[in-house]
Amino acid sequence: MAAEKMKLEVWRGDWGLPSIDPHCLAVLSYCKFSRVPVEVIKTGNTWRSPTGNFPVLRHRKATFSRVTDIFTYLRKEHWGSDSHLSTKESADVVAFSAMLEEKLLPALLHLWWIDDKTYVDITRPWYAKAVPFPLSLFIPHQKQKRAELRVLLTKGGDHITDAETESKVYKEAKECLNLLSYKLGDKEYMFGRQPSSLDALVFGYLIPLIKAPLPSNPLQSHLQQCSNLCQMCNGILTTYFPAEVKEYEDNKKKEEQQKKNQGVRADVTEFPNRRRNMILAAVFAITSMIGYALATGLINVQIKDSEVTQGNRKFRTPPPQSLQGPQFETPRVLEEQQENGEE
Amino acid sequence: MSLVEYALQATLGANEPWPDDVVLFQQYQVEQITLPDYAQVLAVETFLHMCGLKFRVEQRTNAEEMSPSGKVPFIQVGPYLVSEFEPVVGFVNTKGFTLTKNMSETDRSEMRAYMSMIDSIMGNAELYMAWLNPDIASEVTKPRYGCSYPWPLNWVLPWRKQREVKAKLKANDWAYKSIEEVCEEVKICCLALSERLEKKSFFFGDSPTELDAMVFGHLFTILTTILPGGHFTSVVKEFSNLAQFCTRIEDKYFKLGFEQ
Numbered sequence: 001m002a003a004e005k006m007k008l009e010v011w012r013g014d015w016g017l018p019s020i021d022p023h024c025l026a027v028l029s030y031c032k033f034s035r036v037p038v039e040v041i042k043t044g045n046t047w048r049s050p051t052g053n054f055p056v057l058r059h060r061k062a063t064f065s066r067v068t069d070i071f072t073y074l075r076k077e078h079w080g081s082d083s084h085l086s087t088k089e090s091a092d093v094v095a096f097s098a099m100l101e102e103k104l105l106p107a108l109l110h111l112w113w114i115d116d117k118t119y120v121d122i123t124r125p126w127y128a129k130a131v132p133f134p135l136s137l138f139i140p141h142q143k144q145k146r147a148e149l150r151v152l153l154t155k156g157g158d159h160i161t162d163a164e165t166e167s168k169v170y171k172e173a174k175e176c177l178n179l180l181s182y183k184l185g186d187k188e189y190m191f192g193r194q195p196s197s198l199d200a201l202v203f204g205y206l207i208p209l210i211k212a213p214l215p216s217n218p219l220q221s222h223l224q225q226c227s228n229l230c231q232m233c234n235g236i237l238t239t240y241f242p243a244e245v246k247e248y249e250d251n252k253k254k255e256e257q258q259k260k261n262q263g264v265r266a267d268v269t270e271f272p273n274r275r276r277n278m279i280l281a282a283v284f285a286i287t288s289m290i291g292y293a294l295a296t297g298l299i300n301v302q303i304k305d306s307e308v309t310q311g312n313r314k315f316r317t318p319p320p321q322s323l324q325g326p327q328f329e330t331p332r333v334l335e336e337q338q339e340n341g342e343e
Numbered sequence: 344m345s346l347v348e349y350a351l352q353a354t355l356g357a358n359e360p361w362p363d364d365v366v367l368f369q370q371y372q373v374e375q376i377t378l379p380d381y382a383q384v385l386a387v388e389t390f391l392h393m394c395g396l397k398f399r400v401e402q403r404t405n406a407e408e409m410s411p412s413g414k415v416p417f418i419q420v421g422p423y424l425v426s427e428f429e430p431v432v433g434f435v436n437t438k439g440f441t442l443t444k445n446m447s448e449t450d451r452s453e454m455r456a457y458m459s460m461i462d463s464i465m466g467n468a469e470l471y472m473a474w475l476n477p478d479i480a481s482e483v484t485k486p487r488y489g490c491s492y493p494w495p496l497n498w499v500l501p502w503r504k505q506r507e508v509k510a511k512l513k514a515n516d517w518a519y520k521s522i523e524e525v526c527e528e529v530k531i532c533c534l535a536l537s538e539r540l541e542k543k544s545f546f547f548g549d550s551p552t553e554l555d556a557m558v559f560g561h562l563f564t565i566l567t568t569i570l571p572g573g574h575f576t577s578v579v580k581e582f583s584n585l586a587q588f589c590t591r592i593e594d595k596y597f598k599l600g601f602e603q
Contacts, residue, residue: 066516091535092453098460098532146514153514159413179452 005039006059009049012042012130015211016248018241020126022108023067024055026204032240033081033195036074044130046139068097071197082196089191093198096183096190099176104205106151107173107219110166113147117215174222181226189232199236207233361438365398366419367391368406374490375404376415378568379469384416386428386560391418392596393551394440404491432553442552450547454554457539457546461554464532465561467517468525468575474508475518478571522574530578533562537582544591551592558585559592 008031010024019025019042031038038057046052050063057064057073064070074080082090112123127140156165180202189195190202209220210230224230238245293299369384370376376384391398398418403409410417410426417426418434425434435441443451473484488504489497512518517525536558540546546554562585565575580586 087538088541091538092456094531094535095453095456095460095539098463099456102459102463149510149514153511157413159411175455179455182448182452183456185449 004060005037006057007041008038009041009043009054009056009058011054012044013244014126015208015213016245017207017211017237018042018244019054020208020212021054022105022204022208024204025207026067026200027055027057027070029195029203029236029240030071030074030081030197030200031079033197033200034074034079036079044127045132046135052139052142067201081194081200084194085191085196089196092191093196096180096198097201099179100201100205103172103176106155106169108205108209109147110151110169111209111214111217111219113144114151114166115217118217119144121215122212170218173219177219177223177226177229181229184228184232186228188235195236199232202229203233203236206230207237210234211237361396361440362421363397365396367398367400367416368403368409368419369400369416370406371402371404371491375487377484377488378473378564378570379466380407380415381568382465382469382561382564383414383428384560385564386557387416387418387431389559389592389596390428390432390442390553390556391435393442393556394435396435396440428553428557442550446547446552454547454552457536457554458557460532460535461557461561464528467512467515468529468532469561469565470508471512471517471520471525472570472575474505475512476522476572480505482571526574526578529575530581533579533582533585537585540584540588542584544588555592559589562586563589563593 008027010019010028011021013019017025018028018040028040030036043054046054049056049065051065053065055065055067055070057070059073059077062073064073075082082093085093111118113119124140124144127143128136130136131139151169152162152165155169156162160168184190187193189199191198206223206229209223210233214220290299294301367384367388370380372381388400406415406417407413411424412426414427417424418431420434423434425431443454446454472479474480485501485505486497488501492500509518520528536546543549545551546558562579565579566586566589568576570576
């Protein structure tokens with residue numbers, strides 16, 4: 001049936017994750033759950049996407065860029081991980097998915113894009129690196145603007161301050177985590193032993209929070225207390241994305257080993273061309289200083305012809321009186337020496 | 344706002360009983376109120392009825408400006424003003440009235456999930472229909488919203504409100520959906536509710552919860568409001584158990600109330 005392979009474009013990953021974007025992660029894990037034969041392209045080039053964002057699923061000239069649309073399309077193509085659910089459970093999937101978007105997403109957007117520390121330390125550098133050059137100048141800012149509007153317009157308003165909005169958003173998100181934790185209980189996945197699209201969404205939203213090197217924040221510490229949620233997300237990561245986890249661990253080990261090997265010379269590795277740069281800087285400084293001195297007349301170089309006429313040594317022209325500073329008249333000294341030698 | 348309710352929990356215990364002069368403020372029902380606002384008002388009213396609490400409804404043209412959060416409805420209990428559904432529920436709980444006493448944690452979390460679903464899907468869909476659909480906005484919503492103001496204001500204020508709603512729906516991507524997509528969302532939401540309700544008389548157990556109040560508020564408003572096009576009404580009518588649910592709640596909490 002699927003003669004043409006589906007192509008899925010996602011934000012590229014980091015920190016041992018297949019992608020760092022919650023929605024991309026959700027789609028990726030959904031595809032893994034239901035074994036969809038999909039070609040994953042990890043990219044950061046937003047010109048490839050019609051909406052300027054990922055995930056994007058392309059199949060037979062059709063393009064989908066919203067998570068719900070992608071799930072619906074995959075279900076239509078009979079790639080469903082929700083087929084084992086009863087109708088009541090399917091209804092729960094709809095309800096909980098809406099709750100995630102309504103309560104948890106604003107807090108995550110706030111954390112990644114509006115919280116100054118995280119934005120400056122992690123989010124902006126990451127996107128600036130992931131997106132190719134001319135785009136990287138404005139894509140992070142554009143994404144931040146969108147996140148800001150989303151959080152402030154849907155959760156805030158004219159009647160409350162930004163600080164109040166922030167505490168409201170985080171309070172709702174924590175409550176949402178509690179509800180998810182109750183719903184999960186001590187089951188393996190939300191609806192028993194098989195993962196569903198709801199698990200994919202929860203995984204997408206929560207795993208970056210667990211894995212990313214974020215500065216300490218209330219949401220992350222709250223999530224760590226919901227141990228069953230963390231366990232489920234880590235379980236999905238190791239079961240369905242072993243390649244990424246292994247690659248990350250290998251890289252980490254390699255890096256550590258490199259550091260160990262070089263040990264003392266850590267500062268050398270940090271600045272590989274240190275000596276060359278120092279010499280270049282010194283040369284540049286000296287040249288510019290000399291240039292300045294010459295231009296302003298601090299040093300005056302005068303090059304004179306050694307003698308006016310060979311026969312009349314006594315009528316050598318005297319140096320002009322107006323000149324100041326050291327004068328180089330080596331030729332005369334030499335000539336005098338020669339004179340003495342002849343006598 | 345939930346923040347208002349937060350501060351109140353410290354100062355208010357269950358020691359103070361429910362006073363007799365509680366007032367619920369809303370806009371004029373026949374001439375003024377818009378579809379999304381009326382759904383919210385009805386949900387709060389139903390919730391208070393379900394708790395068996397007495398209150399009086401007052402209609403004001405400037406109810407929106409009076410509310411501490413800028414949204415209707417809001418209730419006045421003694422010196423306190425509490426607006427919107429969730430804060431009202433929280434406030435009433437601190438007074439010792441609750442509808443979810445005997446629920447398990449799992450049930451409660453499911454109930455909260457359905458409530459957020461109604462909030463996000465139904466709430467946004469109603470705003471979309473009322474303010475972004477050009478026919479309905481110009482024929483129904485804007486004239487109603489501006490009905491109590493004199494000439495330049497009855498044009499400026501609805502326009503400003505429309506711009507505000509548009510910005511909000513653009514921020515959460517609802518503004519980019521087509522009317523068919525919005526109807527599809529509403530259908531999915533109703534399908535989920537209908538499957539959850541099945542043949543029972545309430546969503547959880549045999550007594551009403553906050554969710555029942557909220558579902559009634561939104562669905563009853565959609566079913567009884569006649570708008571050009573009538574998109575949502577026809578969608579909701581497909582689900583017979585939901586329509587029956589609405590008539591049942593109406594009979595139980597509103598018809599009797601009027602007789603008393």
